[in-house]
Every structure is written in C-alpha cells, then in structure tokens.
Amino acid sequence: MRLFRAMRRASRPTVIKRHSAFTRVWHWINAICLAILLMSGLQIFNAHPALYWGKDSTFDAPALSIGAERADDGSLRGITHIGVWRFDTTGVLGVSGPEADRERRAFPAWATLPGPRWLAMGRQWHFLAGWVFAPLLVAYLVYLVASGQLRRRLLPRRDEWPRLGHVVVDHLRLRFPRGEEARHYNLLQKLAYLVVLFVIAPLVVLTGLTMSPTMDAAWPWLLDVFGGRQSARTLHFLAAAALLAFFVVHLLLVLISGVGNNLRSMITGRYALPPDHAPSQEKEPHDDASH
Amino acid sequence: MTHPTDPGRRRFLTHGLLATGTLMLAGCDRLSRSDAMQHLFAASEGLTQRAHRLLASREALAREYAPEDIAPSFRANGTTMPRESDYLRLAANDFRDWRLEVDGLVERPGTFSLAELRGMPARTQITRHDCVEGWSCIGEWTGVVLGELLARVGVRDEARFVVFHCADRYWGGDRYYESLDLREAYHPQTLLAYGLNGDDLPIANGAPLRLRAERQLGYKMAKYVMRLELVASFAHLGRGRGGYWEDRGYRWWAGI
Numbered sequence: 001m002r003l004f005r006a007m008r009r010a011s012r013p014t015v016i017k018r019h020s021a022f023t024r025v026w027h028w029i030n031a032i033c034l035a036i037l038l039m040s041g042l043q044i045f046n047a048h049p050a051l052y053w054g055k056d057s058t059f060d061a062p063a064l065s066i067g068a069e070r071a072d073d074g075s076l077r078g079i080t081h082i083g084v085w086r087f088d089t090t091g092v093l094g095v096s097g098p099e100a101d102r103e104r105r106a107f108p109a110w111a112t113l114p115g116p117r118w119l120a121m122g123r124q125w126h127f128l129a130g131w132v133f134a135p136l137l138v139a140y141l142v143y144l145v146a147s148g149q150l151r152r153r154l155l156p157r158r159d160e161w162p163r164l165g166h167v168v169v170d171h172l173r174l175r176f177p178r179g180e181e182a183r184h185y186n187l188l189q190k191l192a193y194l195v196v197l198f199v200i201a202p203l204v205v206l207t208g209l210t211m212s213p214t215m216d217a218a219w220p221w222l223l224d225v226f227g228g229r230q231s232a233r234t235l236h237f238l239a240a241a242a243l244l245a246f247f248v249v250h251l252l253l254v255l256i257s258g259v260g261n262n263l264r265s266m267i268t269g270r271y272a273l274p275p276d277h278a279p280s281q282e283k284e285p286h287d288d289a290s291h
Numbered sequence: 292m293t294h295p296t297d298p299g300r301r302r303f304l305t306h307g308l309l310a311t312g313t314l315m316l317a318g319c320d321r322l323s324r325s326d327a328m329q330h331l332f333a334a335s336e337g338l339t340q341r342a343h344r345l346l347a348s349r350e351a352l353a354r355e356y357a358p359e360d361i362a363p364s365f366r367a368n369g370t371t372m373p374r375e376s377d378y379l380r381l382a383a384n385d386f387r388d389w390r391l392e393v394d395g396l397v398e399r400p401g402t403f404s405l406a407e408l409r410g411m412p413a414r415t416q417i418t419r420h421d422c423v424e425g426w427s428c429i430g431e432w433t434g435v436v437l438g439e440l441l442a443r444v445g446v447r448d449e450a451r452f453v454v455f456h457c458a459d460r461y462w463g464g465d466r467y468y469e470s471l472d473l474r475e476a477y478h479p480q481t482l483l484a485y486g487l488n489g490d491d492l493p494i495a496n497g498a499p500l501r502l503r504a505e506r507q508l509g510y511k512m513a514k515y516v517m518r519l520e521l522v523a524s525f526a527h528l529g530r531g532r533g534g535y536w537e538d539r540g541y542r543w544w545a546g547i
Contacts, residue, residue, distance in 0.1 A: 048425035056362055056419055057426040114320050119423065120540035121323050124332040127547065131335050213421050214506045214546030216354055218347035223354055229419060229427050 016183060018271035020149075026140050027266055029132065034243060036129040039113035041240055042106075043122030049106030051237055055228035063234060066106035068094045076102050134205045141197065153185060154194055160187045176257045179276035192246065200242050207236035332542075340544040344474075347546075353480055353505035356417040356429050365430040365487060367495035368422060370467065373459035373515055381458075386499040391483075395454070395521035398445030405485060405499050411435045411443070414482055422509040423541065432503050434484030438477040440519075446473070450521040454528060455502055458515035461535060469513040470525050470533040470543070471504055480505040483516065508545040510536045 019027070050062040065081045066089070078094020080087045090096075096108035109115040113125050144150040167187045170176070177186055185193070209215045210222040210232035226232040254262045258274060265271035322328055373379070381389045390402040415433040422428075441453070453476045457467035475481060482503040485492050492498045497514025504511050511534070525531065530538035537543045 044425065048422070050426075052426075055356065055360055055427070056429045057366075059366065059426070114323050116320070118323075118540075120536075120542075123423075124335070124542070125323070127339060128331055128335040131338055211421070211425075212343075212547035213353060213419075213508060214343040214347050217351040217506045218343065220354055229421065233425060 013272040013275050015270050015272045017269050018265040019269045020147075021269065022140070022143060024266055024269060026136055029136060033129045033133040033136075034247070036113060036125055037133060038240060038244060039111060040122045040125035040129065041237075043112040043114065043117075044119060044126060045237065046106045046112060046117065047119040047122075051234040052230040053227070053234060054230050055223075057230055066093045068104040076104065130205075130208065137197075137201050137205065141202075144197070154190050154197075156187055156190050160190075163187065174256060176274070178274040180273070182273045192249075196243070196246050200239050200246070204236060204239040204243065207232040207239060211236065336542045336544050339547055343544070343546045347506065349474060349477075350479065351506075353418055356419065358417065358431070360429045361417060361431055361488060362428045365420075365496060366422075366426070366428045367493075368424075368509065370459040370461050370514065371495040373494075374463075375458055375460065378458040378515065382494060382498070389499050389517075391500060391516065392518040393440070393444045393521075394518070396447040396450035396523065397521050398447060399443075401444060403440070408435045408440075408483065408485060408500070412439045414480070415486075416480055416482070416503075416505070418480070418503070418505045420509055420512070423536075423545070431488050432482060432484040433486030433489075434482035434500075434503060436479065437481045437483055437502075438479070440483065441476065441521075446521055449523045452476075452522050452525055452533070454520040454522055454525060454533075455513040455516050456518040456520060457513050458517050465529060465535060465538070467513060467515070467535045468529060469502065469511055469535065470522075470528075471502075471507075471511065475504055475507065478504070478506065506546060508547075510534070510541060511545045 049067065050057070050059075050065040052058050052061075053063050062081070063083060067079055067081075069077050069079050071077045076090075076095045077088055078090040078092070078096065080089045080093045092108055093106060095102050095104055097103040097105075103109070105117060112122065114121050144154065164187055171188055176182070206222065207226055209219070210226050211229060216223055216229065222232070223229065226235055261272050261274070386405055390404055391408065392400075392402050394400040412435065413433060414436050415431060417429060417431045420428045420430060437453070450473065452470045452472050454468060454470045457469075459467050461467055471481070480503070483500050484497075484503045485500055487493065487496055492501060497516070500516045501514040502512045502516060522528075525533040529535065532538045533543045534541075
C-alpha cells in the first residue's frame with residue numbers, strides 16, 4: 001500500500017508556485033486596462049486617422065492615413081495609405097459596418113470604446129485606465145527589481161544564449177519545455193517579458209505623456225527624446241500595436257501549452273510542471289510488479 | 292476528420308456573435324453614461340489636473356520653435372467664418388469699431404479697441420497648437436500678454452476664472468465660450484493674440500482676437516473673443532461646465 005502511494009506520487013507532476021499574489025493581481029488588472037486602453041485609443045485615433053513624423057502634422061504627407069473614397073461604381077471604399085503604399089481595406093479600415101449601412105470611420109465600431117464615434121468619451125476611458133495602468137506598471141517594475149525576481153527569473157543567464165536558436169526552433173514546432181526545464185522561463189519567454197515590461201510598456205506611457213501640452217511644458221525633454229509630439233503619437237500607436245501583437249501571441253501560447261495549467265498558475269499561483277514524457281509512453285508500474 | 296459546413300449552424304453562430312457584440316457595445320455605452328463611471332471620470336480628471344499642477348510649475352513654458360518650423364499654412368478648425376450679423380458688420384470695417392469688453396469681478400471694468408491692445412506689452416512666440424483630435428500645427432503668434440491686461444483692470448480677490456465670450460455660434464448652436472483659471476491666465480505665454488505669422492490674425496483663425504493658452508489643447512483657445520468676464524464660478528454660464536466643448540462632454544482641464 002505504501003509502495004503504491006509512493007508510486008502514485010512519483011507519477012504525479014510536481015507542482016510549483018509560479019506567480020506571487022502581486023503578479024497575479026497585477027496581471028488581471030493589467031489585462032482589463034490594456035483592453036480599455038487599446039479600444040479607447042482606437043476611438044481617439046479615429047478623430048484624426050493619420051500619423052506623422054516630426055514636431056507637427058505635415059497634413060499632405062502623413063506616414064499613415066485611413067480614409068474613405070468613392071469608387072467609380074459609386075460605392076464607398078476604405079483606403080489605407082502607409083507611406084507610398086495604398087491598400088483597399090473596405091469593411092475593416094476606413095469604411096465598415098453592415099453592407100447596407102456602411103460608415104466612414106478609420107477603425108470599425110467593434111474595435112473601439114465606445115462603439116459609436118464619441119471622442120470625448122473615448123478620452124475619459126483612456127485616461128481613467130491610464131491612471132490605473134501607469135502607476136501599477138511603475139510599481140510592478142520596482143517590485144521586480146527590488147524583490148530580485150528580475151535577476152532570478154527574467155534576466156537570461158550567460159549559458160542560455162547559445163541555445164537561442166534551439167529554443168526558437170522548438171517554439172516554432174510548438175514543442176514546449178517539460179519537467180525540470182519548465183520550472184523556469186525559457187530564453188524566449190524571458191526576452192519577450194523583458195522587452196514588453198521594460199521597453200514597450202514604458203514607451204507607451206512616455207509617448208502618451210508627450211502628447212500632453214502641459215506635460216511638454218513640465219518635461220520638455222520628452223519632446224527631444226521622441227523627436228516631437230507627432231513622432232511621439234506615431235510611436236504611441238506602434239507601441240500599442242506591439243502590445244496587441246504580444247497579447248495575441250501570448251494568448252495563443254497560453255492556449256496551446258496547457259491552458260488549464262497556465263490559467264491556474266495565474267489565478268492560484270500553482271503551476272504543475274508538465275511531465276517529462278507523455279503518460280502513454282510510460283510503462284505502467286503495475287506491470288513490473290505483476291511479473 | 293472534416294465536417295461538412297452546416298450553413299444554418301454557421302448563420303446561427305455568426306448571428307449569435309453579432310448579437311453578443313451588439314449587446315456588449317450597448318452595455319459599454321450604458322456604462323459610459325452611468326453615474327458611477329461619471330464619478331470615476333471626474334476623479335481621473337482631477338488627478339490629471341493635480342498631477343499636471345505638481346509637475347508643471349507656474350512658469351514652466353511650452354516649447355517655442357524656430358521660424359523654419361512654422362507650418363506653411365496654419366490649419367483652421369471649428370468655426371472658420373462666423374455668420375453672426377453683428378460680427379460680420381465689425382469684420383466689414385476691419386474691426387475698427389470692435390471693442391473688447393472686460394467686466395465681472397474687476398476693479399475697473401472697461402473696453403479696449405484693437406489699437407489700444409496693440410499698444411500694450413506684447414509678446415511674439417512660435418508655438419505648437421495641439422488639437423484634441425490629435426494633430427499639431429506650429430505658428431507664430433503675436434498678442435497682448437493676458438496677465439498685463441488683467442493687471443490693468445485689477446482682478447478682485449474673489450475672481451477665480453477668466454471667461455472668454457466669443458462672437459461665433461459653432462454649427463449655429465450656443466455661443467462659443469471658454470474659461471481659464473487664474474494660474475493659467477497669468478502664465479507668461481498666455482496671450483490674446485491679434486497676429487499670426489507676422490500678419491493680422493485671419494478670420495479663419497479667430498480675428499480680431501483669440502486666446503493662446505499654450506499648455507492646453509486647442510479647444511481652450513477661444514477665437515473671435517468679444518468679452519472677458521472675471522468670475523468666481525462658471526456654473527451660471529451655458530450648461531455650467533466652463534466652455535462650449537466642456538458642455539458637450541469634453542473635460543474642463545485640457546492639459547492632455
């Protein structure tokens with residue numbers, strides 16, 4: 001009987017504590033904030049759907065613009081310009097909504113907060129969520145550094161770098177670390193989290209502040225760092241797009257690398273190390289005993 | 292193994308998704324208007340204003356640019372041609388009969404002609420205009436420093452805001468008006484501008500006189516200014532929120 005229990009324990013996966021309470025709470029509040037920030041940000045963008053590079057808006061030469069044009073057959077087409085390239089984006093960008101009732105708007109109603117065109121309300125959501133997101137980001141970065149988690153869990157060790165190619169190939173083949181190897185973040189995870197936390201998230205906050213005329217008076221260096229208010233606006237948009245891309249990849253990987261286990265680790269903190277070998281390949285211990 | 296597509300089921304799913312989306316959107320809009328969210332939005336605005344006041348000193352200047360940064364043509368937004376007959380009469384005579392009224396909580400209410408304003412201490416600055424929509428435009432403004440004018444009429448202790456009453460009705464609605472608190476009104480770059488890029492201020496940009504408050508967004512910078520009123524509160528004006536756009540949901544603090 002004791003032997004049986006011991007064997008059961010051996011076949012049971014090791015459960016580790018993966019995320020601290022602060023990390024878990026921060027993660028979920030952040031998820032809500034980022035959804036609000038992204039969607040209200042698109043609402044704000046829709047008020048002037050063009051991006052520029054420099055100190056002010058070169059209206060006749062935007063870096064990106066989303067607009068609507070009447071086609072020869074009289075239909076309304078959504079046209080997106082990126083630099084010198086021109087794309088017909090009808091249905092999503094420029095012109096969207098039900099076939100019978102097409103609407104001129106850069107980003108479609110399903111992507112903006114609020115849905116209808118309402119700049120004043122989009123701004124209120126954006127700044128409210130920003131007031132939660134930015135201070136929590138600062139607090140979390142300080143926590144990562146002060147608690148030593150940055151050094152212990154996120155900074156790659158010197159001996160990890162030679163395996164970079166290997167890790168990338170494994171990820172592309174959707175093969176994820178198992179057993180003891182899954183106890184720590186792998187190199188790609190570390191790099192992704194480091195870039196998002198310490199580069200893109202601060203970038204999105206600082207470029208957001210640069211768009212504020214009062215902040216530009218308070219901290220004029222913001223304008224110098226980002227090359228002007230309109231450059232900052234463009235960088236803000238790109239950083240938001242990068243965060244969205246991170247979110248999409250993050251969500252896909254969470255889904256395919258053991259969604260239950262991953263979700264539990266971000267709710268209760270407990271993460272079961274995926275067993276080294278798939279159970280079907282394992283020899284049943286009983287067989288040995290019966291022989 | 293692949294399943295044959297079932298159009299009925301697919302339609303059901305699509306409609307279901309669309310319906311859920313619509314419900315969520317409707318829910319968001321109801322939430323946006325709810326009292327609870329309005330309180331949170333107001334709190335967030337208060338926080339922004341206090342943070343800005345903490346970080347930007349009274350004197351902190353908006354960036355001033357070089358002549359080569361001036362935009363080839365300064366974008367005009369909002370009203371670009373007032374249709375009010377009293378305004379058009381003044382414009383027809385090159386604003387020679389136009390007078391700026393200054394009243395409310397001041398020691399010496401008075402009126403000022405354009406020539407008198409031009410004779411007062413002036414400032415020329417090349418600054419960036421930031422519209423709430425997101426675009427920016429750089430222009431060179433010349434005007435009387437608002438603080439100098441306020442000193443001339445003598446602001447009474449009870450006064451907290453300067454209200455700018457304008458000639459235009461945007462889209463034929465209410466008359467445009469705006470307000471600044473005294474801290475922003477006394478800022479060295481806050482001007483009543485009568486010149487743009489070395490010329491008289493064009494009508495499209497607010498002739499004969501418009502406000503420049505360089506640490507604020509464009510909607511604060513009232514054009515076609517006819518009267519300044521010093522008040523302790525703006526609750527009795529318009530819908531009580533301190534400005535034309537504020538009455539329509541935009542926040543009074545326009546520092547971001």
